[in-house]
Amino acid sequence: MRGQVLGVDRETGDGQISGDDGRRYVFRPRDWSDSIGPAVGALIDFEADGTAARRIYRLPGTVAMPVVAQPQLGGRNKYVAALLAFLFGVLGVHRFYLGRTGSGIVMLVLSLTVIGLVVTGLWALIDTIRYLVMPEEEFADRYGRRPR
Template sequence: MRGTVLSFSIQANQGFISGDDGKRYNFVGSDWNLSNTPTQGVKVDFDVDGNRATSIYEDPSAAVSNQTIKSRTTTGILALLLGGLGVHFFYLGAWGWGLVSILLSWTYIPLIAGLIMGARYLSITDKEFENKIKKMQGPFGTIEL
């Protein structure tokens, strides 16, 4: 069956999935077969055992919709032109790094980093760019030059 993760509590090690059949299923962390932590909105494929979801995997047909596709060119141009204010970070969803860039903008460090990152984004392949932005998920994701 397919569905969408509604919530997951790390402390309780359990969560809920809304199935495409309109029912809710609970699950525990040991049923999660993905390398990342369950997050709200992730599309999954799972088996059902009563009201429990088991053998949970990412839905391969929804892999593209789980991530917003960002343009490598747009990101590169934003980094080159507005990198001193961290606009490219906000565009990629790493708003934490965007705020850090704004706070440090008077030092010109974000400007220099933006120029380097912009040139790098424009010179790499789309596949390399996808790999980089996957690591930059969340407000303070890993930044790679």
């Protein structure tokens, strides 16, 4: 069946197609069969599977801008997390900041002993370095999008 892409969610890549039969069909990124991907307004050919579109191909000559999923940067900042890990890491403050309450409590309890202070100190130093070298998109995926 032929149709046209009506819209694509920038975050998930899910979208909707208007088929030549007048019905609307939904698709997921895995249903797209070409390397360019979905684009609003693109003329396409697809297989209808109930209300879903499968095996979607762009028709030659379609000039529409592809929709690129953009990472949603969260409210947490990797530099603030690194600073907290460096300054107060033995107490697990950076873990609480990032919503990792369980590991924050473990670090806090471990810091009550001398050996635990050494362990949490190394842990915090590794976290500091990891946050600083981690790409913004990966940090946002791990710590910014969804509460944990």
